[in-house]
Amino acid sequence: MTIDWTLRARDVVAGSLLSGSEALALLAAPPADHPDILAAAAWLRRRGFKMSVKLNYLVNVRSGLCPEDCTYCSQRLGSDADVLKYSWLSPDEASAQAQAGVAGGARRVCLVASGRGPSTRDVERVAQMAEGIKAADESIEVCACIGFVDEAATARRTRASTLTTTTSTPRAASTEICSTHTYDDRVETVTAARNAGLSPCSGLIIGMGETDEDIVDTLSDLVALGVESIPVNFLMPFEGTPMAGRWDLTPERCLRVLAPETEIRIAGGREMHLRSQQPVALTIANSLFLGDYLTSNARPRPALASLRPPHRPHPARGHRR
Template sequence: MFFTHLAHRAVARPLRRGELLDLVRVGIVRGRAVPEWLGAAHDLKERFFPGQLHLCAITSAKTGRCAEDCAFCAQSGHHAVDIASHPLEDEAELERRGRLALASGLSRFSFVTSGGRLTKERVARLARVTRRLTALGLTVDLSVGTMDAEDMACFRDAGVDRLHHNLETSPRFYPRICSTHSWRSRYDTVKAALKAHCKVCSGGIFGVGERWEDRVDLALILRSLGVDSIPLNFLTPIPGTPLAAYEVLSEDEALAIIALFRFALPQANIRIAGGRLAVFGDSLHALLRSGASGLMVGDYLTTPGMSLKQVQAAATSVGLDLV
């Protein structure tokens, strides 16, 4: 009854920090997420996304040689990771990838670039590709690092549906995983995009050493901003990065994180993205019954993912329609 009561309360009014921490305290017993908590999170998801599983996919439009030192990222130039780097792809190649995503049955597709702010020429290049792809019926998102107001307006006018910019973790913990730019700069970018009337996708990464308090604080900050599309990523330890020796989160802890975010943001589209295979393997059943409303399909930027056909089969097995 505790979890059902809090789920009803979460619909009536936002849960407070103490209530969310109580959820974690009561909801995890001997390292395992209580099934009643996960079930209540799924019921909350069904209230706002009945029978739905929202899909998206990404492609790396510019890879590697990043000047930032994010401890979890293989693309940082500060780490000894052997990955192929390439500058921003030409327009024909980017359009080809978008058309391929649309032909495969996907309706939402994102271009991701490594590094900080793009040059104005590269912003214009991505804007031109976006116009052509949206004219075909593809929903295009972008993850392009820091943006100024002019960049945001250019992308918005080109038809970009969402600008993606993760906050990653709480402001308290952020300096532990990145020193080359501040958490505040990420927050200001998200806030500026919302002020420019752009829709935003923003979430975080888990299993990088943060505490449950950091997870709760991240959820509350995203809620205060009004972000309604939230990708949850789980660390895949990559050789050559500072977090290479970290253990992958247990499935139970990952499920509890999903349930926490569903209770904190009942109406948000909670999308499970990077690290899903590392945590859950090929099985999606538990994940799809614990509060998640979206999945990223296909490969990630530097790690493999799951095919659209595999996701379709898993969604059908639990009675979900792909959106």
């Protein structure tokens, strides 16, 4: 399929979104098409979001100790990865950490807890954290990423404005990637967020051996579900997880998965996989995380050399969801 990406971008603005076969053609296009694809995507991004970049800041309110077994995650059941393990931060501790991100320019704070889902007490903790952050600056958006939430009333009680579900993995491969929850569990959380009037957010992770069809199917599902923000994670193959040693991504592949139809947030692994192309990625994506990720640092540190692959300049330790 030969596509003029410049003309196609104009049709997208007129309401004709890419079909599945066109999205597949974009992912598989030859290297000679790469500049045209980037230019078309950047043009779309500027039409929809101008040159703004939304800054997000993660507060890891509960770390490690997760009973789930997502193969990409250093906090998973049985992981011997060297990550921090602690139970819930107090609301004051979470607010104090959030202020560091806000002082750095973040307009959204993401409260992230490991685990399958919150208890009633956990929902109260998150609500207190959200209220504390809002009390300091009511313009800050608070996002809760606290595992599976299956009822709108529970989602509402978090006092968050956005509810994020764990990273979306392709439906076809989801049982190989995780045996303790299903693709439909994630869909249920997105639905609960939407029914509660919260903004649904659900991320994508690439680099785990997925096919182009898997990526297109997953993104199509997220769009059909009304997901308003899509963090795109690039696999960091952390030692101690089953994904250790998996280095499938190139900067070009990472860039092609980013698209400006919704809020696309460049998430974990950007330093490692986009490398010198990070500024280029922000001509396409419109949102990113400030500071460190859940179990990894945003910048290389000497003690983290164990993850450094032979020719990769930006190591990190783990993965965000």
